[in-house]
Amino acid sequence: MHLGINMKTGARQICTSWRSPDDPAPGNFSLGLDPNGSTQMFIWKDSTIPFWWSDYGWENIWQQPVKQCETYGSCGPNGVCRNNGKFASCSCLAGYTPKSSHDWKAGKWSDGCVRLAALHCQDIRKNAYKRLPGMKLPDHTERVPYIGDPDSCQSHCSRNCSCNAYAYVNTFGCMTWTGDLLDLYQFDNGGYDFYIKTPGATHNFGRSNKLGEGGFGIVYKGILPDGEEIAVKRLSANSKQGIDEFINEVILIAKLQHRNLVRLLGYCIEGEEKLLVYEYLPSLDAILFDSLTRGLLDWRKRFDIIEGIARGLLYLHRDSRLRVVHRDLKASNILLDKDMEPKISDFGMARIFGGEQNQENTNRVVGTLGYMAPEYAMDGIFSVKSDVYSFGILLLEIITGEMNSSFHNKDDSLNIVGYAYKMWHEGKANDLIDPTIRETCCKPEVARCIHVALLCVQDLAQDRPEMPLVIRMIINENIDLAVPRQPTFTVKGYSPDSTEKSSDAILDFVPFRPLHVLITCPPPTSPSLSTSPPPPPTSTNTAHHLPLLLPLLSVNAIDSSHLSASSCFN
Incomplete structure (x- = not known):
């Protein structure tokens, strides 16, 4: 039985009685809805005379659908319906956008969604899958x-360009879908895992798209649907960088704007996934330390890169709205745009300083071995001078074209600092220059940069210049440069007054592999034979920290029982 009224035409659906229980001909009574639009039901005699009518309330015995999302196709093709209490909301699948943004905003969802970009049919590795649970x-x-099994089901869908989604259910097996996806509804509880095929920007974080890897995760290269190249930093599940550092990086980059700082395009926090999306730029280390590409960096380009990094640091330390210490300045965190303009990246470990604050202490030392200042590696004390030290290491790498770790045991040096100081002190600074630019570079300019680098990597923070002075020293040849102090923990048995070698060894702050080191004191230099000032004394506090530093740096000390503050450092 159907009762109703067509509100446009006025046509009514009514039920007419039989003339008698035995005669099915139309009788005198009829049942229908009030033609005036109320919710009342009427019984009419002779079609016009009201004989009986109901009250205004209906008793709801049973109804379906109970929830709006249970209405078939309520969000249109490729739209997902979700119940939020009494109301429902629609959203497009990953990789889709509303067909009519105007209707979508007005809550008219029946037109559904369409793809933002076509799937990759020529190279199926470029497609990815988005999991929708429940x-x-x-x-x-x-x-x-x-x-x-689910993996085979995904492979089957990947090989079929028409396949837009798949699901694997134990009781049903592998199921795939082509064309538009209709009647999608996400339950509060229960349901199945459903996988949407999307044109993945990073090839589903494939190995071929991997740009680099660090302690906090992996960086992948990706391409957006509009063709823009991006770099996606994906924090690993066992990353040392937690949500606080992640948010810190997002906030810092959003507030810092400078031509020599990387540009953040967006970020994502969804479940266990934490992603940062940057403009894609190749890193300095990928070009500088590759024998096939370092020739692209002539001295003029390298000098401009040095100056750009210095100006970026100056902005962080002094000229920005915030006073920031980067704490992880290194070649892999310097990006180069198409014009070889450097951009400092990776602010996950950066710290904000107060206006009058000069240094800070941390119980959690984070950074990259080889670039960390001594006071930071040993005591957790960092300041803008810590970044200056890292800049000095980076400056020497740009000049030599070699990683700082490659200088271990080179000419009895333990790292790049010791080797550079030795060559500079012996008047052989030109030997430090990368052979690919040695004949074409401006040697006085290079020599000046080497000198500035040695000032930046001095052991004591108070001896290092700040970035405003560093920039002036680099670009102004009329500024007189101070004499850099000899690094303490860098050279095996080397004294600036003697080129002879001895069996003595001094602990390097920056071991890149387990070392067996004999810790002794360098032989005293006779005042009558010395024309140069003696090396600066090292603090007693540093002496006491040396035994504690050994296991921290995975160094095995041999016969270190004689080490004391009084015998070595007084």
Whole structure:
């Protein structure tokens, strides 16, 4: 039985009684809804005379659908319906956008969604899958026989360019979908895992797109649907960088704007996934330390890179709204745009300083071995001078074209600082220059940069210049440069007054592999034979920290029982 009124035409659906229990001909009474639009039901005699009518309330015995999302296709093709209490909301699948943004904003969702970009049919590795948990699976599925596990089901969908989604359910096996996906509904509880195929920007974080890897995760190269290249930093599940550092990086880069700082395009926090999306730029280390590409960096380009990094640091330390210490300045965190303009990146470990604050102490020393200042590696004390030290290391790497770790045991040096100081003190600074630019560079300019680098990597923070002075020393040849102090923990048995070698060894702050080191005191220099000032004394506090530093740096000390503050450092 159907009762109703067509509100446009006025046509009514009524029920007419029989003339008698035995005569089915139309009788005198009829049942229908009030033509005036109320919710009342009427019984009419002779079609016009009201004989009986109901009250205004209806007793709800049973109804369906109970929730709005249970209405078939309520969000249109490729739209997902989610119930929020009494109301429902629609959203497009990953990689889709509303077909009509105007209707979508007005809550008219029936037109659904369309793809932002086509799937990659020529190279299926470029496609990715987005997992949607707790789903009512859409209509018009195709069951795939003889597939007994989820991975094989995904592979089957990947090989079929028409396949837009798949699901694997133990009781049904592998199911795939082509064309538009209809009647998608996400339950509060229950449901199935449903996988949407998307044109993945990073090839599903594939190995071929991997740009680099660090303690906090992996960086991948990706391409957005509009063709823009991006770099996606994906924090690993066992990353040392937590949500606080992640948010710190986002906030800092959003507030810092400078031509020599990297540009953040966006970020994502979803479940266990934490992603940062940057403009894609190649890193300095990828070009500088590759024998096939370092020739692209002539001295003029290298000098401009040095100056750009220095100006970026100056902005962080002094000229920005915030006073920031980067704490992880290194070649892999320097990006180069198409014009070889450097941009400092990776602010996950950066710290903000107060206006009058000069240094800070931390119980959690984070950074990269080889670039960390001594006071930071040993005591957790960092300041703008810590970044100056890292800049000095970076400056020497740019000049030599070699990683700082490659200088271990080179000419009895333990690292790049010791080797550079030795060559500079012996008047052989030109030997430090990368052979690919040695004949074409401006040697006085290079020599000046080497001198500035040695001032930046001095042991004591108070001896290092700040970035304003560093920039002036680099670009102004009329400024007189101070004499850099000899590094303490860098050279095996080397004294600036003697080129002879001895069996003595001094601990390097920056071991890049387990070392067996004999810790002794360098032989005293006779005042009558010395024309140069003696090396600066090292603090007693540093002496006491040396035994504690050994296990921290994975160094095995041999016969260090004689080490004391009084015998070595007084």
